[in-house]
Amino acid sequence: MKPDNSNRTSLYRRRRPSSVQWMACVGMIMSAAMIGDSGRAAAQTRSAPPSVPLVFDGFTEPAQDVLVSGVDLGRLTAIHVRMGDRVSKGDLLAQLDDQLQESALRISQAQADITGEIRMAVAEQKLQQLKTESLRKLAADGMARPEELQRAEADLEAAKARVEIAQEQQRLRRLQVQRDQIELNRRKVLAPCDGRIARVMHAAGEYLTPADAVIFRLIATDTLDAVFNVPVEHIHHVQMGQTVSVFLRSQGKTVDGTVDCISPAIDGESGTVQVKVLLDNRDETFLAGDRCTLQLTPQRTARTTTGARNSVTRVSRIHWQPVAPEAVTQ
Structure with missing residues (x-):
């Protein structure tokens, strides 16, 4: 007696889903995946913290900020500013004892005013010039010996040299005046820049030493x-x-x-x-x-595009194919 397979086949067909049911299931899976990724991307966008300062x-x-000191050392005779005073570049801030420098300057100025040496040398040159010209005329007429003319010309050159020496000495004395003036100016403490006196570190009468030469603190504000x-x-x-x-x-x-x-x-x-x-x-x-x-404030970085791109990538990885009716019935 053969078994009846008709009931088993009909039961199998009722249990196997149709192609329409397969397509509906795959569509629901894709929709759920897209909705989930979109929700996560939106949540990621909402949860992105703003740029924290x-x-x-x-x-x-x-x-x-300048510590002002004297160019030279010595005793301070005067302080011309107080703390908080506004000063400009070149203003006189303090004065050092300068009696010795003033005396040296007066001496050099007096020496520079001496002009007697130059006048005497010029007079000797003129006299020697006349003597030489006379000997030249006599030598041309044969009335003077050649040795006398040569000596006169040599004396004329020596007189010219003495004039040049006197003029050079005059220039050196004038340069000495400039040097003594610089030495005198070094006894003055001047402001190196515009600003305000923040601190006065010495008083008049104190002596500046190499270890303690700073007088003022000057700041530009x-x-x-x-x-x-x-x-x-x-x-x-x-x-x-x-x-x-x-x-x-x-x-x-x-x-x-x-x-x-x-x-x-x-x-x-x-x-x-x-x-x-x-x-x-x-x-x-x-x-x-x-x-x-x-x-x-740092620059903010956008992350929404990355989230959306990742969601599309994940959805594109879901592949499905419709099932043929013949495969279902077999």
């Missing part, structure tokens, strides 16, 4: 340098000539500055690079030594 602490310092130590991993955010924002704590305000200097070397101990920002202070509103803060 970078903040660095620093301080301000004058663009020029029309421009200030804001100095910051930026970690090397953030130094690429700073460029020469870049306009940045600097917050001054004592003033409680933010001002714009220009990056003026970036150190070419990294500090090995701290791993930072020194940056100087130039601040305009022509009205002298800000003070040197103030604590300040530099704020930098």
Whole structure:
């Protein structure tokens, strides 16, 4: 007796899905994958944090900070400025004892005014010139010996040389006057630049020594340098000539500055690079030594395009083929 396979075949056909059902299932899988990736890309876009400002602490310092000392050593006879005074380049700040230099200058000036040597040498030259011309006429007429004429011409050349020597001595005496004037000027302490007196370190009557020759501290406050130590991993955010924002704590305000200097070397101990920002202070509103803060805003990076591209790539990897009805019935 043969088994009846008709019921088994019909049951098998009822359990095997049709091609339409296969296509519907694959479509649902693709839709779910695309929706999931799109949701993740949107969530990634929403969760991308904004650019966090970078903040660095620093301080301000004058663009020029000069320790002014005397060119010469000696006793101070006068101090002409006080702390806080505004001075210009070339102003007289202090005076050293200059009695010896003044005396030397008067002597050299008196020597430079001596003209008697020159006048005497010129007179001798004229006299010798007349004598030589007379001997030449006599020698032409045969009334003077050749030796006499030769001696007269030699004496004339010597007289001319004495005039030149007297003139050279006069020039040397005038140069000595200039030298003594320079020595006298060295006893004056002048301002090397425009600025304000930040400190007076000596008083009148004190003696300047090689170990203690500084008299004043002079600072130029029309421009200030804001100095910051930026970690090397953030130094690429700073460029020469870049306009940045600097917050001054004592003033409680933010001002714009220009990056003026970036150190070419990294500090090995701290791993930072020194940056100087130039601040305009022509009205002298800000003070040197103030604590300040530099704020930098890094450039934001867009990640939405990358997320969308990845979602498309993942969807493109899902391949499907429709199932033929013959394969289902077999």
